[in-house]
Each structure stands twice: as C-alpha cells, then as structure tokens.
Amino acid sequence: MDERLTAIRAELLTLADTDLDETQSARFDELETEYAELETEREPLARRAETIARVRTTAATAARNGRGLEPGGTDRGPELLTRTDPYDGLDQVRARAVAAPDLRARALAAVEQAPAELGDDGREHVTRLLERGDRHGRIARHMLLTGSPAYQRAFEAILAGVQPWQLDDEEQRALRFADEHRRAINEGSGAAGGFLVPFHLDPTLILTNAGSTNPFRQIARTETITTNEWHGVSTAGVTAQWRAAEGTQVPDNSPTFAQPAVHIHSADAYLQASFEATMDTNIASQVGMLLNDAKDNLEATAFAVGTGSNQPFGAVTAVAAVAGSRVTGGATYDVADVYATKDAVPPRWRSRASWVANESILSLTRQFATGTGPQHAFWTDLGMATPSLLLGRPVYESSAMDGTLAAASTNDILLCGDFSQYLIVDRVGMTVAYEPLVKGANQRPTGEVGWYAFWRVGANVLVPDAFRVLRVVTA
Numbered sequence: 001m002d003e004r005l006t007a008i009r010a011e012l013l014t015l016a017d018t019d020l021d022e023t024q025s026a027r028f029d030e031l032e033t034e035y036a037e038l039e040t041e042r043e044p045l046a047r048r049a050e051t052i053a054r055v056r057t058t059a060a061t062a063a064r065n066g067r068g069l070e071p072g073g074t075d076r077g078p079e080l081l082t083r084t085d086p087y088d089g090l091d092q093v094r095a096r097a098v099a100a101p102d103l104r105a106r107a108l109a110a111v112e113q114a115p116a117e118l119g120d121d122g123r124e125h126v127t128r129l130l131e132r133g134d135r136h137g138r139i140a141r142h143m144l145l146t147g148s149p150a151y152q153r154a155f156e157a158i159l160a161g162v163q164p165w166q167l168d169d170e171e172q173r174a175l176r177f178a179d180e181h182r183r184a185i186n187e188g189s190g191a192a193g194g195f196l197v198p199f200h201l202d203p204t205l206i207l208t209n210a211g212s213t214n215p216f217r218q219i220a221r222t223e224t225i226t227t228n229e230w231h232g233v234s235t236a237g238v239t240a241q242w243r244a245a246e247g248t249q250v251p252d253n254s255p256t257f258a259q260p261a262v263h264i265h266s267a268d269a270y271l272q273a274s275f276e277a278t279m280d281t282n283i284a285s286q287v288g289m290l291l292n293d294a295k296d297n298l299e300a301t302a303f304a305v306g307t308g309s310n311q312p313f314g315a316v317t318a319v320a321a322v323a324g325s326r327v328t329g330g331a332t333y334d335v336a337d338v339y340a341t342k343d344a345v346p347p348r349w350r351s352r353a354s355w356v357a358n359e360s361i362l363s364l365t366r367q368f369a370t371g372t373g374p375q376h377a378f379w380t381d382l383g384m385a386t387p388s389l390l391l392g393r394p395v396y397e398s399s400a401m402d403g404t405l406a407a408a409s410t411n412d413i414l415l416c417g418d419f420s421q422y423l424i425v426d427r428v429g430m431t432v433a434y435e436p437l438v439k440g441a442n443q444r445p446t447g448e449v450g451w452y453a454f455w456r457v458g459a460n461v462l463v464p465d466a467f468r469v470l471r472v473v474t475a
Helices: 002-016 022-064 090-094 100-113 116-133 138-147 149-159 169-185 275-280 283-305 315-320 335-344 359-369
Strands: 221-225 229-231 261-263 265-274 326-328 354-357 393-397 410-417 422-435 448-461 467-473
Touching: 002 022, 002 090, 022 100, 090 138, 090 169, 100 116, 100 138, 116 138, 116 221, 138 149, 138 169, 138 422, 149 169, 149 422, 221 229, 261 448, 265 275, 265 283, 275 448, 283 315, 283 422, 283 448, 315 410, 315 448, 315 467, 326 335, 335 359, 335 410, 335 467, 354 359, 359 393
Parallel strands: 221 422, 326 467, 354 393
Antiparallel strands: 229 261, 265 448, 354 410, 410 467, 422 448
C-alpha cells in the first residue's frame, strides 16, 4: 500500500507542475480518488503502527536510562522539546501528497504558532473544527496554504497596492500555491480573481461577535464545509415503552428520518478609498476589519429574517412558516404572551431554550412590571441593561426582528427555542480582490482604489418544532 501511495504522490507532483489538458485532468482526478481511498484504508493501520512505535521508543529509552515502566514511577530524564515548522514542504501539501492525519497535525501546529489576532477563542474554535470535523484534511490543507508567514506578507502587500511581481521569491511561491488552491475550492461558484484571506483573519473560519447585535453565531450551531451544500439527518426521536409481558413482540417505533439540506449562498462587500486616504492613513491595514464588520451586519439580518431566496433562511422566517410553531396572541403585546410562548416550547427543547427579540420589544417586556394592578416582577431592576434571563432562559438582542407593532399587520416579535437546531453553514475561505484604479461611469480614473470581498454562507432551521415564535396580529 505504501509503495502505491508513493507512486501516486510522484505522479501527482509531476502533473501538478504542468498545465493540464483534458486527458491529464481526468488522470489527476482518477489518481486523487485512488489516493483518498488508499489513505482512508491506511489511516487506522498507520495510527496503530505509530502507537506501537511510540511505546517501543519509550520502553527503549527507559531501558537505556535504567528505568522501568512500572506504574507510579516518577523518575524522568531530561526532555528535548523541538518546534516544527508546519509550513515546511508546502509543495507536497499543494499536490495533495500529505495524508489527512499529517495535515491535521500540521494545521494544529499552525494554530499554536498563529499571530495574536487569532485570539484564544479563535484558537479553540479552529482546533475543535480540525479535531471533530475535518476527517479528510480539507480544512487543514486550506489553513496551511493560507497561513504561512510568507503568504501573510504577500497578502498584506497586495492589499496595499503592491504588484505580485514585486514580491520576493518566497512570497510569490506562497501566493501561487494559495491561488491554485483558491481556484480549486471555488470551482463551480463563478468566482474569479482575488486572494484568499489568511486563515487567522478569515471570518468563515474564525468566529467574531465584536461590535455586532448578531446573536446567532453565539447561540446557533455552526458548521464549516468545503462543498456547496450541507446534508444531515434529523428525527423527532425514538419512542420507548414498557414491556407488557415476557416473550411478547415489541412494537415498531422506528422514527421518521428527515434529510435536511442547507444550501450556501454567495455574498460580497466592496469599499473604496481615495489615493490621498491610502497615503495619509493606514486604511489598507483596516480593510479586513471593515469587511468583516460588513459581513457580520449583512448576516445579522439574514439569520433573523432572511427569505431563503439567494440568502440564508432566517430563524424567524423558517419558524413562522410552520403553523404549529406559531403562538398567536391578541391584538396587543401582553405579559400573558411571554408565558404562553415559553410554555409552548416542547419539553424536549425547553431546557436549552433561549429568547431572541428586538431591543424595543425587550423594553416593552420590562414595562410589564409597572402600572396598577397585578405586577409581573421578573424584569423589575431598572438599574441595569437588558437582564440576562427571562423566565429563567438566556436573552439575546436581534435588531433585525420586528421592533414595533405595525398597524394592520402581522408582527413576529418574540422567538424562543433551542438554537442548536438552527444551523449556520460557512463555506471555508473568504476571497479579497484589490482594484488599483477605480473608474467612473465614463471609464476615466476617479483617483481611488477599491477592495472587493466575497464569501459563501447558508443557514436554516433543522427542527422547527424546537422553536416557538410569538405572532401579534394588529387591527
């Protein structure tokens, strides 16, 4: 098996260094498929061999030092810690000649060595993504080809207006490898040009919530994929029963399985600045932050009330479309509506439920504790911001949800449910293209430069019954 893998690697490397015609492309695909199959077969064998080798090495070292391996032994010799370069041999990574376990190990090392911008939360998220959701090493390969110091320097230089031919040899090589990877992963998306954002700055990999009233990435389930659609399986659950008597046949309580699919949609953002602004300020270094802010604001609306047409399905939109998930109140918003909405969430989902509403609706809710008559004092402390709990469940603000009770209309104002059943799917890789000379309507220069970013994301509710939305129909 190892001999065949070596032969395939050699042929893949040879093909990778040429412009492939139709026959060679077909051969490359055939080799890639065979390599992946052999790699899958080899993985458990390699892992077992690695464990055996590690145990033998430990035993041999202990024997040389006159120590046994008895339990409780504390005698340890000196240890030599070495730090490997995860970006060494990127040509093999580029040619898909590195096994998936090795790709993940390299990517985890890259996470440890990533710049401070990644942050502790980012490191934790990417590590979890690699360990749990990257069996074939696709995300690890993306990180290695977009995370090297040489690629980071090249990307920053390109955003500042430097031409690729002005980069040094190492930077040009890193840029070329990443560009080949970009063209491969964007196949079928219609996207052309631009450069992938380094992984430690990529919002499709690194979750960020700073400066946004978008609660959904905090509480929803998120997945990162390398295809154009996520496929899953959902069910209402299996019903158990008490046996009536010995030797009786059990009933068939097999659940009905659904196969939810979440399609990803293309989104983009564009900004431009005058030559004077680029010369007098450090705007080029702020492009990533500005684009990420635009992305977050766009998604905040889509994840709440997105239509599902050329954009993700919003949680409110998807839940309100199911009659059984709607709680219809009177013509006004009343305190009884709050109790009714929470009580309507099925017990299976209620213990993990959260509330989401517009800040204006949350303010109205606090006012239920004022006035004459019986008072509902679950939100009476006016000396603090929005309380963190409502009827014992966490509360989040979504500025995209209905904030007023519009006259003669349907208002979906309060959402309660288990948001692990709302799925956000990120397609790995945000791409940024630099425009060095912006032109006006008459195709004459305007004295400005521009940056264009595009990415893909999808979202939808997996189990509508996990939610309830309060609907107020005004006269």
